[in-house]
Amino acid sequence: MASVKLTTSDDKEYTLDRELIFQSNLIKNMVTDLDVFDAPIPLPNVTSSTLDIVIKYLKIHKDDPPPPDKPIEKAVDDMIDEDKELMKLEFNIMADVILAANYLDIPGLLDIGCRTVAWHIKQCKDYHEIREKFNIPKELWRSEEEIAEMKKELNGILG
Amino acid sequence: MQQLPQELKTEIFSYLQIQDLFKMERVCRSWKRTLLDSGDNSIWAAVICQVSPQFKLPELLEENWRLACASYCRAQSGWKRFGIETNSYIAHQVDLFAIQESNVQPPILALEDTLDIPNHSDEEDSLSEESIPSSETVSQISFEERNVKDIVMGEENDIFEGALPQDHKVISVEGSYTVPMEAENIPSSNPILLHDGTICISVMLNDPNAAQDIIFCRVNPKSNFVESIAVIPERFSSMTSSHSKWFGWHFEDQIILWNSSLQLPLRTTLARKNEGWLSRRLFQDYILQLDNRDEISLWKISKDLSTPKLLWEVNHSVSILSVDMNSSLIVCELNSDDFTFSKFLFLNIDTGEIVKCLKIPHLHRSNGHVEFSVVSRFHLVVNFRVLDGPNANYVSVIDLHTFQTLCTLDMTSTHIIPNCPVTITLTEDELGWVVWDNYNGIHMLYPGAGKVISKKAPNKDPTVEGVMGFWLLFEKEGMYDAKWWKIPEQNYDILRNNALCSF
Numbered sequence: 001m002a003s004v005k006l007t008t009s010d011d012k013e014y015t016l017d018r019e020l021i022f023q024s025n026l027i028k029n030m031v032t033d034l035d036v037f038d039a040p041i042p043l044p045n046v047t048s049s050t051l052d053i054v055i056k057y058l059k060i061h062k063d064d065p066p067p068p069d070k071p072i073e074k075a076v077d078d079m080i081d082e083d084k085e086l087m088k089l090e091f092n093i094m095a096d097v098i099l100a101a102n103y104l105d106i107p108g109l110l111d112i113g114c115r116t117v118a119w120h121i122k123q124c125k126d127y128h129e130i131r132e133k134f135n136i137p138k139e140l141w142r143s144e145e146e147i148a149e150m151k152k153e154l155n156g157i158l159g
Numbered sequence: 160m161q162q163l164p165q166e167l168k169t170e171i172f173s174y175l176q177i178q179d180l181f182k183m184e185r186v187c188r189s190w191k192r193t194l195l196d197s198g199d200n201s202i203w204a205a206v207i208c209q210v211s212p213q214f215k216l217p218e219l220l221e222e223n224w225r226l227a228c229a230s231y232c233r234a235q236s237g238w239k240r241f242g243i244e245t246n247s248y249i250a251h252q253v254d255l256f257a258i259q260e261s262n263v264q265p266p267i268l269a270l271e272d273t274l275d276i277p278n279h280s281d282e283e284d285s286l287s288e289e290s291i292p293s294s295e296t297v298s299q300i301s302f303e304e305r306n307v308k309d310i311v312m313g314e315e316n317d318i319f320e321g322a323l324p325q326d327h328k329v330i331s332v333e334g335s336y337t338v339p340m341e342a343e344n345i346p347s348s349n350p351i352l353l354h355d356g357t358i359c360i361s362v363m364l365n366d367p368n369a370a371q372d373i374i375f376c377r378v379n380p381k382s383n384f385v386e387s388i389a390v391i392p393e394r395f396s397s398m399t400s401s402h403s404k405w406f407g408w409h410f411e412d413q414i415i416l417w418n419s420s421l422q423l424p425l426r427t428t429l430a431r432k433n434e435g436w437l438s439r440r441l442f443q444d445y446i447l448q449l450d451n452r453d454e455i456s457l458w459k460i461s462k463d464l465s466t467p468k469l470l471w472e473v474n475h476s477v478s479i480l481s482v483d484m485n486s487s488l489i490v491c492e493l494n495s496d497d498f499t500f501s502k503f504l505f506l507n508i509d510t511g512e513i514v515k516c517l518k519i520p521h522l523h524r525s526n527g528h529v530e531f532s533v534v535s536r537f538h539l540v541v542n543f544r545v546l547d548g549p550n551a552n553y554v555s556v557i558d559l560h561t562f563q564t565l566c567t568l569d570m571t572s573t574h575i576i577p578n579c580p581v582t583i584t585l586t587e588d589e590l591g592w593v594v595w596d597n598y599n600g601i602h603m604l605y606p607g608a609g610k611v612i613s614k615k616a617p618n619k620d621p622t623v624e625g626v627m628g629f630w631l632l633f634e635k636e637g638m639y640d641a642k643w644w645k646i647p648e649q650n651y652d653i654l655r656n657n658a659l660c661s662f
Contacts, residue, residue, distance in 0.1 A: 095162050102167055114171045121171070 473511035
């Protein structure tokens with residue numbers, strides 16, 4: 001079975017089955033369009049620890065049918081148990097996984113990552129808890145640039 | 160969350176329901192901007208599908224939606240609140256009050272054939288007996304009583320300073336518990352609390368070349384900050400009257416309406432034939448226009464917020480100083496060379512025809528100031544203030560069925576502060592009036608019940624600029640009580656420090 005080599009940002013090299021990693025549209029396109037079977041593909045935005053989680057996801061879903069063109073509307077917690085287990089992550093790690101899924105163009109992983117974050121948001125009873133959970137600093141006020149932009153918008157509408 | 164790019168945050172937000180978005184938008188500015196800039200259809204679809212069909216939102220979707228801050232939508236389960244996007248906070252849930260229209264409509268009185276409008280000399284015109292409605296008409300109004308706590312407290316209870324009494328009820332028939340303020344009666348330096356919770360402030364922009372603009376802000380009680388939500392150029396002047404469904408400003412042929420439901424300023428135009436001075440008043444869905452040739456026209460604001468439609472225009476060859484209206488009558492204060500009287504002309508709102516001419520011998524107009532307000536379907540309140548010479552300050556209440564003066568309150572002893580006029584509004588039960596000035600406090604008139612109650616307002620420092628608050632009227636065991644509810648002062652500071660501009 002053909003394989004694909006990947007190099008993470010922390011210089012760890014992975015050799016993965018083509019069928020498995022082709023769930024990533026980015027890798028699939030690079031391999032098929034650029035014919036880079038042999039050379040390792042650098043992933044400067046993905047660390048090895050993040051890629052490990054991505055690979056776990058790919059293994060869980062390796063036999064899944066191709067995703068539909070149009071996304072199906074699902075409830076925020078509508079995911080299989082394996083995915084739920086996989087997504088039991090610190091938020092910072094989860095954010096890295098989401099970023100990796102976005103970069104590697106793995107729609108299914110991006111979907112469960114975003115839905116998991118959304119689920120966590122829904123569990124928060126107020127915005128204070130959201131701030132605390134996601135370690136978000138208080139940014140209450142607009143910057144001068146934002147104010148200028150807003151004035152411009154308003155003037156455009158109100159004349 | 161900070162490390163995620165905007166499009167991924169939008170992706171996450173698209174999985175949230177409206178109530179979650181509303182919670183989310185308070186988290187931080189960057190999240191708000193995400194919602195502002197995303198244009199994500201899934202978020203909008205969730206909002207749009209539940210918006211009352213009376214609101215047409217295509218315009219919002221195109222460009223104005225960026226300004227839309229919140230919308231009250233009437234879902235099947237009752238009034239619900241949805242944060243369309245950022246900044247959404249409405250301090251006063253005006254729309255939560257069920258508007259229970261009375262079936263009682265005061266009849267339009269027959270015009271006396273011999274009425275000579277400009278030169279009429281009688282103090283009060285006589286009316287035929289059959290045209291005078293019985294006093295029972297008023298008592299047929301039915302009230303809807305709702306518990307204050309349920310209506311007012313909600314999740315925004317920390318806007319109020321102190322707790323509301325548990326066992327009091329507020330009676331609402333039309334309007335809200337918030338006493339609507341006359342925009343033009345408030346000094347421009349003071350913030351005006353519109354009854355949808357929006358704070359309207361006239362400010363001098365930091366830019367010395369900029370004119371004084373009207374800024375709309377909203378206090379978020381949860382985070383205690385004020386967000387600027389819209390700006391109207393200074394050249395626009397208010398045309399809002401009491402009990403108006405809209406807040407509006409006009410300049411030449413341009414109209415800006417503040418839509419309380421959409422939290423959005425909407426601009427349209429109103430044709431006028433003559434150049435020069437004119438005034439406009441807003442009442443419910445109507446705009447009353449008076450041009451410099453004393454031609455009066457009535458326009459209806461359409462539900463789709465397009466150009467108002469002309470219903471009628473008349474010219475009765477009288478010189479009109481100012482106008483006000485209710486759902487049945489248009490009241491015009493006439494110009495007169497005889498300064499011992501104030502003259503009022505009453506027009507049928509359906510046709511513009513004259514119903515009544517009335518003279519009220521209270522004031523020497525030349526050195527005084529007259530304010531009048533049609534405070535309900537039934538009553539006209541006129542305030543006469545003499546600014547020069549001996550103080551004189553009267554408030555008269557005129558019954559719009561009989562055109563009799565029901566009572567006159569002498570407020571001469573009250574301290575009159577320039578630019579701090581008496582404000583008059585209808586009580587929640589429409590049977591009385593709350594009269595107050597910003598310095599002396601509240602006076603309540605209940606002529607229908609044979610009562611005139613005066614109450615002093617809580618001590619307020621008259622030097623405090625921009626007291627923001629509102630009156631609530633409570634009923635308990637047949638007794639009425641009015642309370643002043645004030646926005647916590649820390650919000651003033653935040654307002655001053657963080658609004659778009661300093662003031």
